[in-house]
Amino acid sequence: AQSVTQLGSHVSVSEGALVLLRCNYSSSVPPYLFWYVQYPNQGLQLLLKYTSAATLVKGINGFEAEFKKSETSFHLTKPSAHMSDAAEYFCAVSDENYGGSQGNLIFGKGTKLSVKP
Amino acid sequence: KAGVTQTPRYLIKTRGQQVTLSCSPISGHRSVSWYQQTPGQGLQFLFEYFSETQRNKGNFPGRFSGRQFSNSRSEMNVSTLELGDSALYLCASSLTDSGGYTFGSGTRLTVV
Numbered sequence: 001a002q003s004v005t006q007l008g009s010h011v012s013v014s015e016g017a018l019v020l021l022r023c024n025y026s027s028s029v030p031p032y033l034f035w036y037v038q039y040p041n042q043g044l045q046l047l048l049k050y051t052s053a054a055t056l057v058k059g060i061n062g063f064e065a066e067f068k069k070s071e072t073s074f075h076l077t078k079p080s081a082h083m084s085d086a087a088e089y090f091c092a093v094s095d096e097n098y099g100g101s102q103g104n105l106i107f108g109k110g111t112k113l114s115v116k117p
Numbered sequence: 118k119a120g121v122t123q124t125p126r127y128l129i130k131t132r133g134q135q136v137t138l139s140c141s142p143i144s145g146h147r148s149v150s151w152y153q154q155t156p157g158q159g160l161q162f163l164f165e166y167f168s169e170t171q172r173n174k175g176n177f178p179g180r181f182s183g184r185q186f187s188n189s190r191s192e193m194n195v196s197t198l199e200l201g202d203s204a205l206y207l208c209a210s211s212l213t214d215s216g217g218y219t220f221g222s223g224t225r226l227t228v229v
Binding site: 036041042043044045046049090092095103104105106107108109110 | 172211217
């Protein structure tokens with residue numbers, strides 16, 4: 001069964017510092033990969049999506065992620081953290097057993113990002 | 118353009134009761150998925166519907182069921198509630214099953 005591993009349940013950075021959130025997936029077949037963000041008491045917002053068109057994916061709010069097949073990784077980065085980036089971030093992969101449908105996602109456990117002034 | 122609307126936002130039920138949660142997708146969206154979010158298990162897939170047909174189902178007991186209506190609105194039902202069913206239930210919709218999914222704000226269910 002596929003799985004998604006997010007290294008670090010909590011990450012703290014200073015405002016203006018680089019944000020790096022790590023995600024590794026278990027599938028040998030490049031699936032669809034996603035990063036979502038969740039603010040307190042809200043649903044999930046799609047940050048970016050990898051669909052094999054390009055290995056470097058740019059998303060909203062200055063975030064980007066690079067797909068590395070050899071490392072089965074899809075780490076999320078942002079060059080300069082802002083206070084408004086404080087939230088929980090989830091990496092997800094579409095389940096290949098369901099014909100590539102993106103309606104069935106397997107999520108990582110999430111990483112809470114804190115941004116210090 | 119209205120987003121995905123989930124009602125109610127908060128719900129408190131007693132163990133053994135049943136509950137129905139509602140999801141109104143973005144207008145024109147035909148695909149609806151449901152997820153359960155708990156601190157212990159994280160986000161887990163429940164069901165996926167497309168044009169009134171259940172296409173996929175996650176690994177949940179039969180007490181969890183759902184349906185989708187002709188206007189794409191969806192409901193999920195949980196019967197014989199258990200304390201462990203306390204969670205945030207999220208609904209997401211998309212125009213097709215290959216597009217990005219937009220999530221609602223969720224229904225927070227507390228079972229006492």
